[in-house]
Amino acid sequence: MEVYRVLLYNNPNIGLYARADSELLLLPNGFPAEKGRRLAELMGCSLLNMSIAGTRLLGPLLVMNRHGVLVSWMADEDELMILRDAMPGRVVERLRSRVTAVGNLLAVNDRGAVASDLLGPSEISQVEDVLDVHAERMTVAGFHQVGAVIAANNSGALIHPLASDEELSRISGALKVEDVDRGTLNGGVPFVSSGIVVNDRSALVGSKTTGPELFIVSKVFKGG
Incomplete structure (x- = not known):
């Protein structure tokens, strides 16, 4: 697993602006073309420029795996079509929920x-149908925003430093990964998904990430 320290929009909170899996790196419309191509090359995947709800905040407004994509209810139809065209064979839907930051x-x-315990049965059912996985409802370290405090690929997960042993065990079981550990990014930020973009080949982390933090990232996110 290669790990690279980067800035997006001169901001180390790179997970706010990007999402990635083994096929695609999603970056906002208007992102510098050459830098985007270089980042996609580092991630070992293709590049897709897009917006969600007309914004560049892709990280908080979208989740995806190889089966499907769920986006905020605020996404417009053109944005859904861009995703469907780029990901043939995947289900792409808005999450039918009052929540915005999917x-x-x-x-x-x-x-x-x-999944956050803020999501009800109908929302969990849609998550499971679209992503073709089982969803475990829980909180982590007292936070309902589980997506903000967990970053995962198919081999491991980096989790908020105050997560309990029981929570680590549940996350390991839910995501079917063995390598789970507590950590921070960008020099102590516990909301780990804001500081990382990871797939099964590589990880981009915020430029303020320290050496000890990089060690944990490399240990957890082995090739999936």
Whole structure:
């Protein structure tokens, strides 16, 4: 697993602006073309420029795995069509929910999902149908925003430093990964998904991420 320290929009909170899996790196419309191509090359995947709800905040407004994509209810039809055209064979839907920040309430990989306890039965059912995984409802370290405090690929998960042993065990089981550990990014930020974009090949982390933090990232996110 290669790990690269980067800035997006001169901001180390790179997970606010991007999402990735093994096929695609999603970056906002208007992102510098050459830098976007270079980042996609580092991630070992293709590049897709897009918006959600006309914004560049892709991380909080979208989750995806190899089966499907769930976006905020605020996404417009043109944005859904861009995703469907780029991901033939995947189900792409708006999450039918009053919540906006889908990415803050779900942590997913190709094998499972951890879902906020703020999501009700009908929302969980849609998550499971679209992503074709079982979703485990829980809080982590007292936070309902499980997607903000977990970053995952198909081999591991990095989790808020105050998560309990029981929570680590549940997350490991839900995502079907063995390598789970507590950590921070960008020099102590516990909301780990804001500081990382990860797939099964590589990870981009915020430029303020320290050496000890990089060590944990490399240990947890082995090739999936």
